[in-house]
Amino acid sequence: MGKALIIGAGGVASVVVHKCCQNPDVFEEICIASRTKSKCDALKAKLDGGKTKISTAKVDADNTQELIELINAFKPEIVINVALPYQDLTIMDACLATGVHYLDTANYEPVDTAKFEYKWQWAYKERFEKAGLTAILGCGFDPGVTGVFSAYAMKHYFDEIHTIDIVDANAGDHGYPFATNFNPEINIREITANGRYWERGEWLETAPLSVKQSYNLPQIGPKNIYLLYHEELESLAQNIKGIEKIRFWMTFSDSYLTHLKVLENVGMTSIEPIMFEGKEIVPLQFLKAILPDPASLGPRTKGKTNIGCIYQGVKDGEAKTYYVYNVCDHEACYAEVGSQAISYTTGVPAMIGAMMLMKGLWKKPGVYNVEEFDPDPFMDALNQYGLPWVEDFSPTLLEK
Template identity: 45%
Template sequence: MKKNVLIIGAGGVAKVVAHKCAQHNDELGRIAIASRNLSKCQAIIDSVTAKGSLKQPAEIRAYALDALDIEATKALIRETDSQIVINVGSAFLNMSVLRACMETGAAYLDTAIHEDPSRICETPPWYGNYEWKHLDECRERGITAILGIGFDPGVVNAWAALANKQYFDRIDSIDILDVNAGSHGKYFATNFDPEINFREFTGTVWSWQNRQWTPNSMFEVKRTDDLPVVGAQNLYLTGHDEVHSLSKNLDVPNIRFWMSFGDHYINVFSVLKNLGLLSEQPVKTAEGQEVVPLKVVKAVLPDPASLAPGYTGKTCIADLVKGSKNGQPREVLIYNVADHEEAFAETDSQGISYTAGVPPVAAARLIARGDWDARQMVNVEELPPEPFLTLLDQMGLPTRVKDEHGDRPWNA
């Protein structure tokens, strides 16, 4: 049984993780938060205290940490006696934090694939470029490492596993649909780290079609879906983390990820990209200063965590699964709807952060109980989905299913 959680990162998702860990500190034990920015860690602790989120009286401690420093991260894991590390910092940190966990014995959780700051949209499968190179070492050391345990990737992977296990004999396609129908009232902003956000969309869009990797350009392929609560939405084929593990772990010939975008976002994005302002490669100014255009854009855009007050509307994220059951064609929509205002009322965070931050805490609880203490590196679809989805139902992210029998809770 593992206890004591170290949260690495101090953004909007980390705030949700801290609130949810606090709500379940009877299971999870002591909580520590670490980031390069100590004041951001303390602000999260203040939010947890103000909301009265702690289930049992306890102190949450903040630490200054450069998580790229493996030795410093190992030392902090040992100092805090943390047996579970939830990495919700930048995706650039993944391999350093994973290494620290492997060498201290702590369980490792993250919410996205590792990224090299100098590279964008590498050759698929992306996990094969970094994390999966350590599969054998994690198994030999008995290290639990759960990759991509946010919402997408994360919950959508568990839904795919559920569909494969319960709803279908054969799956022909999985289309992951990600819609944010909310409004933050800003002229332009991204809902999570602008640097990571833009990097997803400036390179090749990779999807898994006819059992092979298929390249497209961003905003090249569009569809419209009428989804529960949020209604008709325009979605665009986008490259995304979960496609890279689901294509390996499930026998499904077509797996695609789609995200909703409004015309305003597309226009601003296109101007920034065409001007070269989304480049990750450094340039020199006339004064001889070297700058990375993408980092400059990030610096002038609103901090995603600042969007939470006044954010209205809902999100809808779904797996649209098609295939057959008992020889008959079947289509099932597995989905969740989250509310920005409800997320803020509970955790001082907007709905995008909420959907990403609740799942790793559910996973941490399952590790603490031993149910998901895999003692090897796994993606979410390799684990039993039922206990995870059951906890999410209780923790604010209920799963629903819409099929020929109607629209209902997944376990009804």
């Protein structure tokens, strides 16, 4: 069917590459590009010999001109951006300059401050419309599948959705005293920021990790969940009809939170540069360098993740509740693609989103979040490609 350029060579990119190669009818040819070409070559070596033709390239995703040259040389139909969120805009610029569709899994972040906002990317809407190109934003799990779940709930079960609680639980154990399951820099910035949720037309802030509940999650049991801000709240608050309240919750073990507090107290989570032995370093980037690489956690991690959305709303004048979730097994993910479930749950939806576009099912000029497309073919693909979902029409509701 076509060609895809995959930018990035970390844990999520590895899953995307594996999954594209499982679908050679759609992804006839892929190019894996990253600053470190050896990582791309290692991925290619694992998967060479299948029906999908694989090439690799070195590219600095901060450099729009380099990206333009690579895109013009390879001529893909879509760029799948699984690099760093700091690079979203340079990659979008390169797609506009070369007439290629775009997909990412995380919203643009300025390097100097954690914002978790879509405004920079939404500002590209008109340019993508005029170019006749589609940009699909946030097509991982959360954001991503959580948006598709919401569109599906709206389409099939509700006239109005009043509250959404997104619950992201990881009951995996990698055996390290402290490690992060995805990019430590992004992970720690996310957790140490103020919590925020949408209620009746305004954003309400909470101190970091100050709001906690216990929730009994299917297949993994009762867990402490903490209120965080997460970027899909911004788009869902705009795109889902009737929303009065929307919150995002994530599990953390007591050990993880204790380590994080100590690191924060001694300044290791700071993104303010400091001078060290005549060199300027950012403490959080130094911490990232000494923590285990998230891509190395796969063979060590046991247990499951459970990510889903609990909805309350109205259908035909009657109150209705609905919970839809996916449970993913770390060891099963590793056996299939050599990555743990955190990378798997992000990488599979990125491949599916690209497939939706290449098949013409999710193709309309402009910049869109995933809940703005038809959810049905994506939901079918989740069941087909390793992220089956479960429905519950009488879930336990979270405290208000």
